[in-house]
């Protein structure tokens with residue numbers, strides 16, 4: 001059975017929202033959070049005792065998908081960071097391993113990835129394939145790309161139907177299965193009536209204002225459009241925003 005979640009034995013985390021190829025904003029935000037980004041574009045050091053956590057959606061839409069991927073992959077592989085998968089990682093993986101048709105924005109990223117050579121393509125496949133859907137920090141914080149309502153928080157369930165629902169919401173958010181007029185899937189605002197005890201940190205749906213609601217926080221500030229990338233620092237619950245370095 002594939003893995004739904006990974007555990008992280010700390011709540012001293014800096015969670016970064018949807019990056020979508022915005023390397024400059026990522027470097028700016030990491031600097032503000034006290035992480036050292038080297039000339040090579042990789043994270044060189046972290047503040048004592050802190051762990052970076054990425055929410056997924058690293059590529060597509062913004063200008064520098066490969067640089068973002070290289071930084072994220074290196075930070076995760078070197079143990080400085082952890083990450084969940086977003087819907088854009090899922091699309092890239094499905095296209096690369098099964099040839100599943102993808103939108104032009106994903107195809108553009110794939111061309112950039114392929115231009116780096118077959119080794120990099122293999123590294124990207126291995127990286128995305130190894131990403132969990134959810135990260136459980138200590139026993140009270142869930143980090144997940146699309147969100148996770150209370151009835152889907154039994155992460156150890158063996159029920160295949162429930163596991164499928166957990167994975168689907170983790171990646172795509174609370175979708176109804178219907179389509180909007182412009183063709184995008186209709187999404188529900190699950191956090192509006194969330195009553196769970198688990199703190200849920202998520203992204204995926206762009207918000208104008210970042211704020212805590214019912215023990216949840218959506219930190220996707222649509223960086224590719226706004227130039228603002230958002231992080232939340234735990235356990236302080238502090239919101240930190242960065243712009244291009």
Ligand SMILES: [Mn+2]
Nearest residue numbers: 057086087204
């Ligand atoms: Mn997304």
